Every structure is written in structure tokens, then in C-alpha cells.
Amino acid sequence: MSPPRRPLLAALGGLAAMPATRLRAQNALGGRTIRIGVLTDMSGPYRDPTGMGSVACVQQAVADFAGALGLSAEVIQADHQNRPDIGSSIARQWYDQGVDAIVDVPTTSVALAVSTIARQKNKVFLNSGAASTELTGAACSPNTAHWAYDTYMLAKGTGAAVTRTGGESWFFVTADYAFGTVLQRDVTQFVEAEGGRVLGSVRYPFPATTDFSSFLLQAQASRAKVLGLANAGTDTANCIIQAREFGLTRRMRLVGLLMSLSEVHALGLPAAQELLLTESFYWDLNERSRAFAERVQPRMPNRAMPGAVHAGCYSAVAHYLKAAAALGPAVTQLDGAAVIAGMKAMPTDDDAFGPGRLREDGRKLHPAHLFQVKSPEESRGPWDYYKPVATTAAENAFRPIQEGGCPLVRSPAL
Numbered sequence: 001m002s003p004p005r006r007p008l009l010a011a012l013g014g015l016a017a018m019p020a021t022r023l024r025a026q027n028a029l030g031g032r033t034i035r036i037g038v039l040t041d042m043s044g045p046y047r048d049p050t051g052m053g054s055v056a057c058v059q060q061a062v063a064d065f066a067g068a069l070g071l072s073a074e075v076i077q078a079d080h081q082n083r084p085d086i087g088s089s090i091a092r093q094w095y096d097q098g099v100d101a102i103v104d105v106p107t108t109s110v111a112l113a114v115s116t117i118a119r120q121k122n123k124v125f126l127n128s129g130a131a132s133t134e135l136t137g138a139a140c141s142p143n144t145a146h147w148a149y150d151t152y153m154l155a156k157g158t159g160a161a162v163t164r165t166g167g168e169s170w171f172f173v174t175a176d177y178a179f180g181t182v183l184q185r186d187v188t189q190f191v192e193a194e195g196g197r198v199l200g201s202v203r204y205p206f207p208a209t210t211d212f213s214s215f216l217l218q219a220q221a222s223r224a225k226v227l228g229l230a231n232a233g234t235d236t237a238n239c240i241i242q243a244r245e246f247g248l249t250r251r252m253r254l255v256g257l258l259m260s261l262s263e264v265h266a267l268g269l270p271a272a273q274e275l276l277l278t279e280s281f282y283w284d285l286n287e288r289s290r291a292f293a294e295r296v297q298p299r300m301p302n303r304a305m306p307g308a309v310h311a312g313c314y315s316a317v318a319h320y321l322k323a324a325a326a327l328g329p330a331v332t333q334l335d336g337a338a339v340i341a342g343m344k345a346m347p348t349d350d351d352a353f354g355p356g357r358l359r360e361d362g363r364k365l366h367p368a369h370l371f372q373v374k375s376p377e378e379s380r381g382p383w384d385y386y387k388p389v390a391t392t393a394a395e396n397a398f399r400p401i402q403e404g405g406c407p408l409v410r411s412p413a414l
Helices: 008-017 051-065 084-096 108-121 151-164 178-193 213-222 233-245 261-267 287-299 308-327 329-334 336-345
Strands: 021-023 033-040 072-079 101-104 124-127 144-146 169-175 197-204 226-230 253-256 276-279 348-350 354-358 368-373 386-392
Touching: 033 051, 033 084, 033 308, 033 329, 051 072, 051 101, 051 287, 051 308, 072 084, 084 101, 084 108, 101 308, 108 124, 108 144, 108 178, 124 308, 124 336, 144 336, 151 178, 151 226, 151 253, 151 276, 151 368, 151 386, 169 178, 169 213, 178 197, 178 226, 197 213, 213 233, 226 233, 233 253, 233 261, 253 276, 287 308, 308 329, 308 336, 308 348, 329 336, 336 354
Parallel strands: 033 072, 033 101, 101 124, 124 144, 169 197, 169 226, 226 253
Antiparallel strands: 021 072, 276 368, 348 354, 368 386
């Protein structure tokens, strides 16, 4: 059964009344205000790892950098409801009304649509929430940058490691849209490269599914050793809870292929303990990440700790503002491709991810970390959930640039 559809006109009409968060600094660069729109999931399955936490982290980036750089910046927000039609319409309206950059955009189908519109309008798209490698592959754009993570990083960081440690047979439960499909494909590649096998998979309607029992019973019947959850947000949490209720964990190892800190928090350590997952950011990783988390936590919903997508929004906007200051607001608002080119020309460095760089295809490079979820006895308190297992260096964590098929990438000289 298809999900209930709220009228598109109602969703767009709400934009006029939508409260805008304005964070303004002394404007030393020409009387222009840079407008940043956070387009995210406020009400669906990705609302916790993205949503208002992403808005909070964009606000924090503006607070940390805009004034110091002599810029004036304004932050607005909207819910795309995980629907490409709504997301596209909001993006077009925003860009036409003077929004200079759109940030976050979980759900791959929406992100790909927004990337296309940003190129058409010569604006900026800073993706953090969507995972598809297509954003830096065949669908790459001079107007788009991809922060935080992608399916290749998740697949390499988790799929290969689990297969090497005895998880040689897999069954996938996959969200039936572009993100889930690509994630399953990429994990399969690394499982098979390590000598493993995929015994089966099932795709479920997204975002219309809350009862996963029939899919989990198929996974159980496959006799695979690993249940790979190629989904995210509340879907992942529901799968884990229902898998434990059906007793799958007695014979299968559960792997959250896109598992975030907010999902672990919602599940609780008794349910989530021993899960392996790959993240590009963890608030307690080092002194700088702790400092960032301490600054932004008062802005976060329910004073939660920021997760990787939230941190990606912060880092992307911080680097965007640095490029905007270097180019000046007039160029920033006129030529989005020039801003992205400026971002690629300078190294990245912030408290969320430390030093890194933005690659020619738009891929932001930083290390990827394999974590294991702590047991209740190991945790020192709220949000102390991960223990590090392994780290993949920034230059090795993401797909090699020549393998992506991005037309922006220059061929090596013969």
C-alpha cells in the first residue's frame, strides 16, 4: 500500500509562514546577506540523524565563522518529506527567491534532484544526508559537494571487515529506493571480494513500512550468518528490535550498514550492544570533536550529541563560508560553481573532522572509523556508546576518483 500523500501545494504554502532562523554578524563585505537553506527530514525516518540536528549544526557553523569572516548569513529550513517532488519544488523556489546554498538533503532520490537543480540555477548544494556515490560519480556536478559519508565508505568499512571475521554469508533487508539499492550493491562487492556470499535479499516499500516481520522471517530461513540492514533511521531501529524479538540474533549477526548515534541512543545499549558500524564522525573521538560537540549540544534537540550527518552539515557550511569570504558575497551569490571551485582549492579543517580536502569530483575526504557499540557495563554514561575498532585513512576510505565516472575528473596524462 502506498503511503498517504500530503498535498504538494500545502507543503509549499507552508514555506511562507515557516520561521527562519537568522544569525547575523557585522557585514564588512558589501551589504549582502548569504542565505543558507537546510532541506531535511523533519518528520520521517531520518529526522533524528538529520532533521533539526542538522539545522542546529548549520546555525553553529554560522555562529562560529560568519562574524569572524566579516559575513552576514541567514539560515532557513524546510521538510522535504522524503519526496523528490516536494524537495525539488522547495529547492527551485528557494534558489529563485535568493537562497545561495542548500544543505543536508537526506534521501538519495531527493538529493539527486536537488543537485540537478543547483546546477541549472548555478547555485550551491552541500550534501551531507544522502549516501549515494552517484553524487560524485556519473551524476557529479560542479555545483555539488558531498560531505560526511557515502555507500562506498560504509560498504568498505563494514562489509569487508565483518566478512573477514567470520561473516561469510549474508542476507540483505533493503529499503527500495536508490540509497538502499546502491548500498546493497556496494556491500556485496566487498563481501564477495573477501570470499563471502550473498544468499538472498528482500526489498521493502520505503517509506511505507514499519512491520518488517515477513522480511526478517525470509532472512532467518536463508540460514545466512549476517543480516545486512541496507536502510537507515527508524527503519534500522525497527529492524533490530523486531529481529531480536524473532530470535534472529541467536544465529545471525546484525549489521547496521548505515547506523547512526541517534539510532543507538534510541535503541539503548542492551539492544544495540556488539553491533559493528562505520562512522566518519564520533563526538568523543578526540579533543577537537569533543569541543565541537560541547558548543553545539545546547542547540541540539533534547540536548543530543551530534551525529555524523549533523557534523557534515557543520563542516560543509564552515568551509563554504571560508570560500565565500575569499570570493566576496557578490561572486558567491552570482556563481555557485565558482564557490565550489574555491572550496576545492583550499584545504578543509574544522573541529568536527579535522584536516582534509574536497576532491575534484566533489567528494570530501576524511578518515572512516569502524566502531563497536559498547555494552551497558562498558559505557560511562549517556552518549558514551562507541569503542574504536579500526580506522581507514582519508585517501583510502572513499572510492578511487578514477573509478567513479565523474565527467569533471581529468583523465591522467598518457
